[in-house]
Amino acid sequence: MLFEILALLLGLVHFGVPLTYYTCMKKFTKRPWNIKIDPSYRPAVMVVIPTYNEAAIIEDRLNNMSMQDYCKELTEVVVMDSSNDDTAQIAENWAKEAKDARTKVIRQGRRDGKARALNFALKSATEEILVIADADASWPGNALTEAVRWLSDPTVGAVSCLKKPLSAGPGGMEEGYRRYYNTLRLGESKAFATPIFHGELAAFRRDLLLRVGGFPENLGADDSHTATKIALLGYRAIIPETLWCEEVVPRKSDYFSWRVRRAQHLILHFLESSRAKPKGNFAWIIAVETFLHLINPWILLMSVLLVILAAAIFHSLVAYVLVTIGLVLLSVNQYRMWLAQQSNLLFAALRNITNKEIVWKKQIK
Numbered sequence: 418m419l420f421e422i423l424a425l426l427l428g429l430v431h432f433g434v435p436l437t438y439y440t441c442m443k444k445f446t447k448r449p450w451n452i453k454i455d456p457s458y459r460p461a462v463m464v465v466i467p468t469y470n471e472a473a474i475i476e477d478r479l480n481n482m483s484m485q486d487y488c489k490e491l492t493e494v495v496v497m498d499s500s501n502d503d504t505a506q507i508a509e510n511w512a513k514e515a516k517d518a519r520t521k522v523i524r525q526g527r528r529d530g531k532a533r534a535l536n537f538a539l540k541s542a543t544e545e546i547l548v549i550a551d552a553d554a555s556w557p558g559n560a561l562t563e564a565v566r567w568l569s570d571p572t573v574g575a576v577s578c579l580k581k582p583l584s585a586g587p588g589g590m591e592e593g594y595r596r597y598y599n600t601l602r603l604g605e606s607k608a609f610a611t612p613i614f615h616g617e618l619a620a621f622r623r624d625l626l627l628r629v630g631g632f633p634e635n636l637g638a639d640d641s642h643t644a645t646k647i648a649l650l651g652y653r654a655i656i657p658e659t660l661w662c663e664e665v666v667p668r669k670s671d672y673f674s675w676r677v678r679r680a681q682h683l684i685l686h687f688l689e690s691s692r693a694k695p696k697g698n699f700a701w702i703i704a705v706e707t708f709l710h711l712i713n714p715w716i717l718l719m720s721v722l723l724v725i726l727a728a729a730i731f732h733s734l735v736a737y738v739l740v741t742i743g744l745v746l747l748s749v750n751q752y753r754m755w756l757a758q759q760s761n762l763l764f765a766a767l768r769n770i771t772n773k774e775i776v777w778k779k780q781i782k
């Protein structure tokens with residue numbers, strides 16, 4: 418009976434902590450922002466599009482960027498390219514044809530990771546705000562205006578977006594995951610700051626980027642970790658409900674390797690962040706998120722192993738009942754999505770031992 422009781426307790430912790438956190442964050446989403454917007458704030462902005470072999474989509478991305486309603490004279494777009502396909506050439510042709518002098522292409526010559534590319538751009542930037550804009554994202558026309566609007570409050574150091582997947586992913590998994598995830602991001606932002614940012618649109622004050630030493634080159638999650646460091650300085654790093662980006666989801670054969678790679682980066686990010694000493698609400702946000710990414714998946718694994726052992730060795734009725742409940746629950750989409758994410762985190766932790774994917778294989782979208 419000891420195995421079953423232990424398994425139940427572990428299961429209770431595994432599901433109880435995230436459920437309680439989610440309920441708490443959902444309440445926070447209804448709180449006020451306590452942010453003062455100054456509608457006259459019009460800083461100069463550098464938008465960096467880091468590219469590695471994006472020839473198929475770079476034109477669409479630049480067209481999408483040219484639809485921004487933020488003042489054109491104040492916006493510089495830099496394609497920071499390290500491709501070995503035609504991405505740079507296509508972007509240069511686009512800039513020439515569009516007679517858009519404020520879009521420039523920098524060829525890095527060799528590929529050494531996204532964070533290095535961003536740091537390269539940061540070195541040459543003079544603008545007050547620097548925005549990361551991944552090539553495979555699509556922005557609504559007011560995205561820049563909206564990001565800048567939130568940055569008009571001097572207590573806000575960084576702003577990112579909520580994400581809308583352009584396809585639902587295998588078995589609707591990506592959609593289910595995003596809905597849960599977006600609620601957490603918004604709740605954390607209102608509580609103080611969210612430790613998870615999105616490279617699809619991530620806007621930072623340049624002076625703060627310099628203070629935190631630029632983008633980390635050894636973690637993969639350059640967007641999230643930079644936002645967290647800025648929050649640790651005492652500035653808010655937020656994802657507001659008014660800022661949405663669309664993201665292309667890789668096709669099925671690449672979907673899981675994509676999710677595992679992203680999980681690897683988040684694990685590295687929280688491993689590093691858990692060493693910091695955050696204050697106030699941010700202290701427990703970091704504590705819970707670190708627990709959820711680093712420890713909670715292993716608790717589930719232990720619980721499942723104990724139940725299987727109890728069923729196999731002791732033929733325990735309670736264990737059989739628990740296995741049956743676990744299997745029946747597989748018919749619930751949210752539960753399947755959750756289990757998939759836990760197994761991604763487990764694989765990711767193991768993969769990090771041999772390959773941290775700092776320069777990663779491009780997934781087919």
Ligand code: GDP
Pocket residue numbers: 466467468469470471497498499528529530531534550551552553616675679776777779780
């Ligand atoms: P994901 O969103 O986590 O799947 O990552 P992506 O593969 O979409 O990469 C995010 C952005 O960084 C895309 O615009 C890529 O083209 C770009 N990128 C990825 N690796 C590199 C790199 O080594 N150098 C540069 N300059 N850009 C990169």
Ligand code: MN
Pocket residue numbers: 551553554
């Ligand atoms: Mn992407």
